[in-house]
Amino acid sequence: MGIQIAPSILTADFAHLADEAKAVSDAEWLHVDVMDNHFVPNLTLGMPVVEALAKAAEQPLDCHLMIEDPDRWAPGYVEAGASSVTFHVEACRAPIRTAREIRAKGARAAMALRPATPIEPYEDMLAELDMVLLMTVEPGFGGQKFLDVVLPKIRRTRDLVTKHGLDIWIEIDGGVSAETIERCAEAGADVFVAGSAVYSADNPNEMVNHLRTLAEAATA
Numbered sequence: 001m002g003i004q005i006a007p008s009i010l011t012a013d014f015a016h017l018a019d020e021a022k023a024v025s026d027a028e029w030l031h032v033d034v035m036d037n038h039f040v041p042n043l044t045l046g047m048p049v050v051e052a053l054a055k056a057a058e059q060p061l062d063c064h065l066m067i068e069d070p071d072r073w074a075p076g077y078v079e080a081g082a083s084s085v086t087f088h089v090e091a092c093r094a095p096i097r098t099a100r101e102i103r104a105k106g107a108r109a110a111m112a113l114r115p116a117t118p119i120e121p122y123e124d125m126l127a128e129l130d131m132v133l134l135m136t137v138e139p140g141f142g143g144q145k146f147l148d149v150v151l152p153k154i155r156r157t158r159d160l161v162t163k164h165g166l167d168i169w170i171e172i173d174g175g176v177s178a179e180t181i182e183r184c185a186e187a188g189a190d191v192f193v194a195g196s197a198v199y200s201a202d203n204p205n206e207m208v209n210h211l212r213t214l215a216e217a218a219t220a
């Protein structure tokens, strides 16, 4: 398991998603933010767009569901072509069942936590997951300021993963940039979502590689 960069297409040009995926061809994943205007106060895209993007993009899709009732919808995103499906634990009624359904359909199952949601109540759930996503902004919008108050939770999550001898990713999402990525990597994160930092760069692919180099150096 090495450092992985997942550019978020939330800040890309939605009229040219296939081209925007190509613009970050060096990235390991493509992060797709699904928002329903209920779990978060924003509306983005859903299954038909994920299906189209899965065909058009070379990178595997990392779908971050910011929706109510993920228990009902998450397995459908695997069928739509997502390689990784993340549900918010705050919205999920049966996280173990949902994680098992995602995995049974062949995708990576991940659980997301808002900045103020603690990891400790979910310690026993970690073995059911391939990844934990820790939000470092309140979910809903790209371009927000990184919340460094989450850094101790990244460390505690890494400690729990180590304690249980698990082989799971810790993904950080929100405000990740060249200024903040090293602190997250030092704290134990290994998958980094970056939206505005990548898509506002003159050369998005160069920024992807720069971010990976910074994270690798911070953990060397």
Ligand SMILES: O=C(CO)[C@@H](O)[C@H](O)COP(=O)(O)O
Residues within 6 Å of the ligand: 008, 010, 011, 031, 033, 064, 066, 137, 138, 139, 140, 141, 142, 143, 144, 173, 174, 175, 176, 193, 194, 195, 196, 197
């Ligand atoms: O899930 C979300 C926002 O809710 C993210 O994936 C953002 O899209 C990341 O954007 P930046 O904070 O990197 O601009």
Ligand SMILES: [Fe+2]
Residues within 6 Å of the ligand: 008, 031, 032, 033, 064, 173, 193
């Ligand atoms: Fe996201």
